[in-house]
Amino acid sequence: MRDHHSHREHSEGRDGFEKRPGPGRERGGRGPRVFAPGDLKLLLLALIAEQPCHGYDLIRQIESMFDGAYSPSPGVIYPTLTFLEESEMILGDADGGKKRYSITDAGRLSLGEQAIALDGVRMRIEVSKRSLRGQDRPAEIHEAVHNLRHALQMHHGRWSPEEILRVRDLLNNTAKAIVDGPVVKPVQEQAE
Secondary structure, three states, X not given: OOOHHHHHHOOEOOOOOEOOOOOOOOOOOOOOOOOOOOHXXXXXXXXXXXXXXEHHHHHHHHHHHXXXXXXXXXXXXXXXXHXXXXXXXXXXXXXXXXXXXXXOHHHHHHHHHOHHHHHHHHHHXXXXXXXXXXXXXXXXXXXXXXXXXXXXXXXXXXXXHHHHHHHHHHHHHHHHHHHHOOOOOOHHHXXX
């Protein structure tokens, strides 16, 4: 039997490393809540209205809105896109194996009716962006984490038991090396 309580205590953060709840963190240790209920649906609808795009493009656009301080996970974006599609607000057309989403007339009508709410979403993004900046990473580190996420997504479905252990060890060793900090050479070696 699986212990659901312990899973909540040690959930993964958005960069895939284990996070523990700390001050100001939401239940489950996932960090501060970025979107209020309904905000993401409205934001995705607005972004798709501006230009039809794929789910991955939407993730990157939202990440850009937060200056890289926050990136929504595919596990949040794609179910929301499915909901909008089932609600007939957007249409997903297969484009090279990936869905390209465009807004429907019903979606445009809904977006028009929620213009004030959308302004509120954009204002909350600005506020959240400022509060997340304290947790910001240098651009080079942010890009490296993005590359890691992308590599893991590209690997989807090809996980042999040996590969799982290899990647797990690589990630855990990298996390430990980051936490341990730079290796400082003894004074004698530095002089040589």
